[in-house]
Amino acid sequence: MNIALIGYGKMGKAIEQVALQRGHQVILRIGRQNREEFSRENLVMADVAIEFTSPESAPDNVLHCLDAGVPVICGSTGWNDRLYLAKEKCAVSNGAFLQASNFSIGVNIFFEINKQLASLMNDWPEYEVSIEETHHTAKKDAPSGTAITLAEQVIDNLERKKHWQLDAPSGEEVLPIKALREDEVPGTHRVHYRSAIDDIEIAHTAHSREGFALGAVLAAEFIRHRKGIFTMSDVLAGNAR
Structure with missing residues (x-):
């Protein structure tokens, strides 16, 4: 599979390493220094694009990939208010x-546990819930x-x-979230019920x-020959191994 990496920072390089280990090729690497190479002509050579940039860049990057007819995986967060634009473009x-x-397989399993626990806690109003997350300072x-x-x-x-x-x-009625930023922390998430x-x-x-990185490559493998809008739940159900 030929992959285009849109965003070639630490995450992009980690994805590249996993992709190569799984027998794929990275044919396009777009970073801040070579945005001019992010062209339709270069994109169409890829089977899948994987986008990890910023909430400011992600919407236009995704739309550009979809315009070129290239399936796109996006791991950039912080642009939920514009996500509908990508979904509309994908459908059209x-x-x-x-x-x-x-994209972490472990996190997506964690998501399923979180939903089940929240449902169980409906009968126990004496427990107050909160969420805390810790990430690296560059997030x-x-x-x-x-x-x-x-x-x-x-x-x-x-x-x-x-x-x-x-x-x-x-x-x-409020669910509080606390966000902490510390050096060199890939990501920790806690859901806490206190009584x-x-x-x-x-x-x-x-x-x-x-x-x-592994989850992103698994998602790329899953989406390559498909049409539509998907989630990591589809990936886990389809080819988690």
Whole structure:
């Protein structure tokens, strides 16, 4: 499989390493220094594009890939308010698009546990819930896309919570999220239920970027010959191994 990497920072280089290990080729690497090479002519040589840049660049990058008829995987977070543009373009162009707040297989299993736990806690209102995430200092968005996904899952499954808020005190309907930034932390997420009697906590801690990179390559393998809009749940169901 020929892959175009849109974003060639630490994450892009980690994806490249995993892709090569799995027998793929990276034929295009787009970074800040060579944006002029991000052309339709170069893109169409790729079977799949994998985009990891910034919330400011991601929407246009994804649309450009879809315009070129190239299936695109996007791991950039912080642009949920414009995600509909990519989905509309994908539908109109009969393309393929997959965006995820986190590509790690472990995190996506963690998501399923989070939903189940939130549902179980519906009968126990004495437990107050909060979310905490810690990332490296270079991360541009806060809270992380993964933390937002966790919060949305809790809200969907725990009737007493209606909306999340960053750095908010606990409230009857508010789910607070705390975002911490520390050097060289790939990503840690905790969902904490606290009562006067005891605490329940689930957590996921990434040790490196390799898990995110592997998930992105698995997603690229999954989407290559498909049309439509997909999630990591589709990838796990289709070819997690």
